[in-house]
Amino acid sequence: MNDLYLIYKNMTRKPLRLFLTCFAIFIAFLIFSAVTTLKSALDSGVDLAADDRLVVVNSINFTQPLPIAYYQKVAAIEGVKEVTHLNWFGGFYQDAKNQIITMAVEPESYLRVYNEVVVIPEQKSAWLQTRQGILIGRKLAETQGWKIGDKIPLSSNIFSHKDGGHSWEFVVSGIFDGVDENYDTRYAVFHYKYFMETQTFGGDWIGWMTLVTQDPSINQQVADVIDATFANSQAETDTSTEKAFNKAFIEQIGNIGLIIFGVVFMAFFTILIVVGNTMALAVRERTGEIAVLKTLGFSAPRVFGMVLVESLLVALIGGFLGLAMGWLIIEGAKSSMAQFLPNLAMGGDIVAQAVLYMILLGLVTGLVPAYNALRLNIITAFNRS
Amino acid sequence: MSQEALFELKQVEKSFVKGKETISIFNDLNMTIDRGDFLAIMGPSGSGKTTLLNMLGGVDQPSGGEIWFDGARMDNLSESKLTQWRAHNIGFIFQFYNLMPMLNAARNVELPLLLTRLSRSQRKRSVEAALALVGLSDRAKHMTSEMSGGQQQRVAIARAIVSDPKLILCDEPTGDLDRTTADEILEMLQLLNRDHGKTIVMVTHDPAAASYARQTVHLDKGKFVHKEVLA
Numbered sequence: 079m080n081d082l083y084l085i086y087k088n089m090t091r092k093p094l095r096l097f098l099t100c101f102a103i104f105i106a107f108l109i110f111s112a113v114t115t116l117k118s119a120l121d122s123g124v125d126l127a128a129d130d131r132l133v134v135v136n137s138i139n140f141t142q143p144l145p146i147a148y149y150q151k152v153a154a155i156e157g158v159k160e161v162t163h164l165n166w167f168g169g170f171y172q173d174a175k176n177q178i179i180t181m182a183v184e185p186e187s188y189l190r191v192y193n194e195v196v197v198i199p200e201q202k203s204a205w206l207q208t209r210q211g212i213l214i215g216r217k218l219a220e221t222q223g224w225k226i227g228d229k230i231p232l233s234s235n236i237f238s239h240k241d242g243g244h245s246w247e248f249v250v251s252g253i254f255d256g257v258d259e260n261y262d263t264r265y266a267v268f269h270y271k272y273f274m275e276t277q278t279f280g281g282d283w284i285g286w287m288t289l290v291t292q293d294p295s296i297n298q299q300v301a302d303v304i305d306a307t308f309a310n311s312q313a314e315t316d317t318s319t320e321k322a323f324n325k326a327f328i329e330q331i332g333n334i335g336l337i338i339f340g341v342v343f344m345a346f347f348t349i350l351i352v353v354g355n356t357m358a359l360a361v362r363e364r365t366g367e368i369a370v371l372k373t374l375g376f377s378a379p380r381v382f383g384m385v386l387v388e389s390l391l392v393a394l395i396g397g398f399l400g401l402a403m404g405w406l407i408i409e410g411a412k413s414s415m416a417q418f419l420p421n422l423a424m425g426g427d428i429v430a431q432a433v434l435y436m437i438l439l440g441l442v443t444g445l446v447p448a449y450n451a452l453r454l455n456i457i458t459a460f461n462r463s
Numbered sequence: 464m465s466q467e468a469l470f471e472l473k474q475v476e477k478s479f480v481k482g483k484e485t486i487s488i489f490n491d492l493n494m495t496i497d498r499g500d501f502l503a504i505m506g507p508s509g510s511g512k513t514t515l516l517n518m519l520g521g522v523d524q525p526s527g528g529e530i531w532f533d534g535a536r537m538d539n540l541s542e543s544k545l546t547q548w549r550a551h552n553i554g555f556i557f558q559f560y561n562l563m564p565m566l567n568a569a570r571n572v573e574l575p576l577l578l579t580r581l582s583r584s585q586r587k588r589s590v591e592a593a594l595a596l597v598g599l600s601d602r603a604k605h606m607t608s609e610m611s612g613g614q615q616q617r618v619a620i621a622r623a624i625v626s627d628p629k630l631i632l633c634d635e636p637t638g639d640l641d642r643t644t645a646d647e648i649l650e651m652l653q654l655l656n657r658d659h660g661k662t663i664v665m666v667t668h669d670p671a672a673a674s675y676a677r678q679t680v681h682l683d684k685g686k687f688v689h690k691e692v693l694a
Contacts, residue, residue: 375550
């Protein structure tokens with residue numbers, strides 16, 4: 079027998095209470111791990127965005143188009159190194175649920191602006207020369223089982239084809255990789271010209287532009303010049319960094335950070351009160367036993383440590399179970415959400431953060447009862463019990 | 464019996480402050496407990512028996528005077544030093560046993576040994592020996608809640624002697640037991656005193672219990688009013 083055994087026996091003396099306390103902590107960390115992982119997945123696009131890239135969208139809303147003429151005008155602005163334009167296609171393959179992130183782009187400038195897209199020269203050349211060619215990301219190709227030369231029909235949930243219907247025929251001309259493994263390759267790009275020639279919305283418009291400046295330090299200056307150039311025109315622009323654009327895109331559904339903070343804070347606050355109260359009650363019930371331990375010669379700091387470790391253990395047991403369940407749920411949802419949240423994974427930083435919170439929870443809830451045990455006067459305790 | 468003093472109380476004072484009033488329990492209390500003695504302290508409620516026992520056990524400090532134990536002064540020790548001192552020198556037996564309900568008999572007996580440097584096997588041997596001495600070898604793995612009052616008190620006695628303390632302090636050790644069981648417990652204390660040389664101080668209301676001691680002192684209003692040598 080040692081102190082840990084005593085702590086274990088004290089902890090498990092009321093199994094139902096232990097279970098309920100651990101369950102409360104379990105729920106808190108399940109919420110924490112799932113919601114934080116979700117936020118991390120949503121933020122990953124923001125984090126991976128380049129510092130020196132700017133995005134130019136219609137100031138009304140990024141879903142509103144811009145005239146194609148803006149492309150040349152932006153390219154001529156001082157400080158702009160490269161610029162490309164993109165159109166959202168809104169694609170899916172066979173089933174509307176099988177969403178494929180697809181964009182119509184100006185091929186050559188796209189590859190210059192998005193230099194993290196790595197494609198071997200033969201495939202790059204083939205794509206540039208094939209009007210119906212589509213460039214597929216490696217992960218998307220693996221998910222869908224597509225290979226070079228495959229003819230694939232992609233449908234749009236926004237646009238109609240001139241020939242009727244919503245389906246476009248593409249030939250897989252190339253499969254690209256990311257410059258590193260963090261780069262999300264679950265998307266496809268195809269020729270803007272092919273798109274314009276075949277859709278029914280009319281021509282000469284683009285969705286948005288992405289540009290690279292000569293130096294990130296002049297980003298704001300370039301953005302101001304672009305927006306000033308198109309001020310008071312039919313389509314005013316709003317230029318921001320790619321990070322800001324991605325963040326704004328995500329926050330269409332609300333301030334994710336604030337929502338997550340609110341949910342996690344409420345869960346933790348409630349759990350803190352429940353667990354703190356339970357620990358205080360558990361220790362108060364043991365007043366006589368703590369007095370006996372002290373009488374036998376257990377020092378006050380040792381008794382303090384035992385109560386604190388007990389509280390920590392309860393927090394760690396419930397916390398790790400919640401974290402494990404959160405991980406299982408995330409892993410289970412990963413494949414079905416891969417199209418929307420390709421980086422959905424519980425990272426080491428989230429686990430470390432959760433462990434830190436478990437320790438904090440254990441310390442905060444155990445501190446008051448441990449202090450009471452430390453200060454407990456033997457004679458008073460015997461009189462009380 | 465050796466006549467060497469184990470405990471010596473010199474002009475001990477003890478008072479409590481209750482509200483604006485100071486209540487004096489002891490004033491100029493002098494006492495000597497010899498090594499190997501079995502002393503019963505009797506007296507009416509409020510006479511200061513338990514307070515005296517608490518001071519002897521180092522769980523309470525006098526307001527004045529000196530307490531010497533085995534040649535060393537202990538009334539001026541810090542709380543942490545007193546805790547260590549208790550662990551090494553004193554065995555406690557309480558009226559309501561005060562065993563840990565979540566531990567079995569052997570684990571309860573082992574508790575004081577967690578404060579020593581003994582190895583696991585040494586602790587095991589000591590626990591077995593203590594339980595054998597109180598006749599509970601066959602109940603070592605039993606939870607104390609499954610035991611009778613007498614058996615629980617015997618576990619408490621085993622716990623009190625397992626670390627071989629110099630002094631055993633008993634606070635109404637038979638107060639919760641029937642006569643037959645009480646006699647068994649008292650005989651066991653007598654045996655520990657007589658055959659194992661343990662010094663025992665016992666607080667009791669019960670004259671029959673006190674008759675097992677070598678001498679009895681009567682306390683009233685914080686003063687010794689009568690001393691009786693029985694054996």
